[in-house]
Amino acid sequence: MYAPTSLSSPRSGPISGESGDDPGGLTDFDGAGEILRAWGNGLRPDPDLTVSEWADRHRMLSGRASAEPGRYRTVRTPYMREIMDRLSPGDATQRVVFMKAAQVGATEAGNNWIGFAIHQAPGPMLAVQPTVELAKRNSRQRIDPLIDESPELRERVKPARSRDAGNTMLSKEFAGGILIMTGANSAVGLRSTPARYIFLDEVDAYPASADEEGDPVTLAEARSLTFAHRRKVLLVSTPTIRGLSRIEREYEASDQRRFFVPCPHCGAMQWLKFDRLRWQKGRPETAEYHCEGCDAAIAEHHKTAMLECGEWRATARPSDPATVGYHLSALYSPVGWLSWQRVARAHEAARGSDEAMRAFRNTILGETWMETGEAPDWQRLADRREPWPAGTVPERGLFLTAGADVQKDRIEVDVWAWGRGLESWLVDHLVLEGGPGDPGCWQQLTELLGRTWEHASGQPMTLARLAIDSGFETSAVYAWSRQVGFAQVAPVKGVEGFTRTSPVTGPTYVDATVAGKRLRRGARLWTVATSTFKAETYRFLRQERPAAEERAEGAVFPAGTIHLPDWAASEWLKQLTAEQLVTVRTRRGFSRLEWQKLRERNEALDCRVYARAAAWILGADRWPEARWADLEAQLGVSAADATIADSPLARPAAPRRSPQRRTVHSSYMR
Numbered sequence: 001m002y003a004p005t006s007l008s009s010p011r012s013g014p015i016s017g018e019s020g021d022d023p024g025g026l027t028d029f030d031g032a033g034e035i036l037r038a039w040g041n042g043l044r045p046d047p048d049l050t051v052s053e054w055a056d057r058h059r060m061l062s063g064r065a066s067a068e069p070g071r072y073r074t075v076r077t078p079y080m081r082e083i084m085d086r087l088s089p090g091d092a093t094q095r096v097v098f099m100k101a102a103q104v105g106a107t108e109a110g111n112n113w114i115g116f117a118i119h120q121a122p123g124p125m126l127a128v129q130p131t132v133e134l135a136k137r138n139s140r141q142r143i144d145p146l147i148d149e150s151p152e153l154r155e156r157v158k159p160a161r162s163r164d165a166g167n168t169m170l171s172k173e174f175a176g177g178i179l180i181m182t183g184a185n186s187a188v189g190l191r192s193t194p195a196r197y198i199f200l201d202e203v204d205a206y207p208a209s210a211d212e213e214g215d216p217v218t219l220a221e222a223r224s225l226t227f228a229h230r231r232k233v234l235l236v237s238t239p240t241i242r243g244l245s246r247i248e249r250e251y252e253a254s255d256q257r258r259f260f261v262p263c264p265h266c267g268a269m270q271w272l273k274f275d276r277l278r279w280q281k282g283r284p285e286t287a288e289y290h291c292e293g294c295d296a297a298i299a300e301h302h303k304t305a306m307l308e309c310g311e312w313r314a315t316a317r318p319s320d321p322a323t324v325g326y327h328l329s330a331l332y333s334p335v336g337w338l339s340w341q342r343v344a345r346a347h348e349a350a351r352g353s354d355e356a357m358r359a360f361r362n363t364i365l366g367e368t369w370m371e372t373g374e375a376p377d378w379q380r381l382a383d384r385r386e387p388w389p390a391g392t393v394p395e396r397g398l399f400l401t402a403g404a405d406v407q408k409d410r411i412e413v414d415v416w417a418w419g420r421g422l423e424s425w426l427v428d429h430l431v432l433e434g435g436p437g438d439p440g441c442w443q444q445l446t447e448l449l450g451r452t453w454e455h456a457s458g459q460p461m462t463l464a465r466l467a468i469d470s471g472f473e474t475s476a477v478y479a480w481s482r483q484v485g486f487a488q489v490a491p492v493k494g495v496e497g498f499t500r501t502s503p504v505t506g507p508t509y510v511d512a513t514v515a516g517k518r519l520r521r522g523a524r525l526w527t528v529a530t531s532t533f534k535a536e537t538y539r540f541l542r543q544e545r546p547a548a549e550e551r552a553e554g555a556v557f558p559a560g561t562i563h564l565p566d567w568a569a570s571e572w573l574k575q576l577t578a579e580q581l582v583t584v585r586t587r588r589g590f591s592r593l594e595w596q597k598l599r600e601r602n603e604a605l606d607c608r609v610y611a612r613a614a615a616w617i618l619g620a621d622r623w624p625e626a627r628w629a630d631l632e633a634q635l636g637v638s639a640a641d642a643t644i645a646d647s648p649l650a651r652p653a654a655p656r657r658s659p660q661r662r663t664v665h666s667s668y669m670r
Contacts, residue, residue, distance in 0.1 A: 122176030254325025268293030403610030421559030
């Protein structure tokens, strides 16, 4: 073998065909120049690129995953340059927090970091989505195109054709590292391997605990501690509810950077605020931004130049100097993406609906939503009660669910009817005396599953699903549910916290005890984020309703309206409004939201939450128009009746049943 020193550098020594001595004859053949140049290039180190520079040089956007396929250009979203470069190995930052709106390019920036790590700074990387299913979807729709469209990445990640390639849906091996993708709901995935790089996407959609083993963010970040100052952690999310939002908590602990842009008229630097976006009422196409300095109107077409001249500025002192935080609203969305006109139109469309306004604040402004959690006044609810007979279903009610709350000496059941837009009516309230230790009590509950309630059309209706709380006397609830079958019954377990991805998850197979024998996977349990449905219930109860005169002219009840009958007594109404949402401080000084009782008994609220969960399990939140139309056809409800509010107030009440005949009612129900 020849010593390397005997080879001439393509820059300093002669090659074949040039003058000079070549005593060894190493270059005296065709193609020697190309070989030497390639050898010299191999000795040259890779360029020291930042993440944004790598993306501009090597990243190609696929038509499968991007609305603008082709070469990635950081200049399209200039505000992402600093965020990406903080993730470069040459930057001392260890944690980057990005609280953002939708449609600002954050996902592609995170994918740029993944590509950079594979190509330029290989090491173990963990990418976490809210669920394992979302991780699989992200792998197919984002990561596979990222690798396929970039030649530098294709060379380093083996194709998935061979069994031992190391390339699967949730793991991608490459020289010097591995990319593992998992869901925040999988504790096994979160503790699978040490990771130098951690990408936590949509952290506000993570469950409160990963398989009951702890906070997913904490579990994931623990994987990087052995890498000390070399670790990089990126937390990205659209925020949710103030006091519960993980990304807001992390952002408030950071230096809270805002993107300042210059006014095209006076040059004043400012970060964009929604209250400076103004338009004529009812004409969102007139939307213009008004400068804080000179109050001049800034047209949409100025945005491109403003973004190019923008810069991030810290607005607070961080609690951890190794963490930087960024906030960005959709007002910064590049021209051609989400315009100021569409922002104004979305705001006008959201007025009058708490749910729509919450989505606007979260996804457009990138800000948290404050849940008031104020319990409605039960006396006001009493004044709005409507006359219809107990045990009958109003005309627009299309299916029935029930919520059962198990107490020590009784089981309380509320039956609710549901219509389009999740409009609901309390149909029946029953108290089954005896409690979970009394076989007769369970027999009454079993008989309830086969009972019918008369619809306004005269047709009988049965329960589509009954959700029963398993928090008290769990084994008895599992045993009964297993006995009657899970097609009509759903054992549920309430957990604290708001969940954006799904307020109901499951079913999870759990062990059940039947006749003293433990059966593995003997019951199917659904987990319910009770805070979500409690807040929704109070929101629906506080909605303004059209007056009788307005309904006579064709006005409709808002979606989600809760109708209460005049036979609902004051004690039941007090139970329905028995809790309120309050902000409490944790031992670490962070704030969080917590439901607290205003009075001891809250069975009516719990039963409502379980009945609502049953409607979710049935899929009512996701039914297409054809499903609703089919239910209306079965009950003989016309399309006009379904879309125009036909309140029970406008119809004469049928004769009320005698209280003596309804012996299962509690003492406070007439």
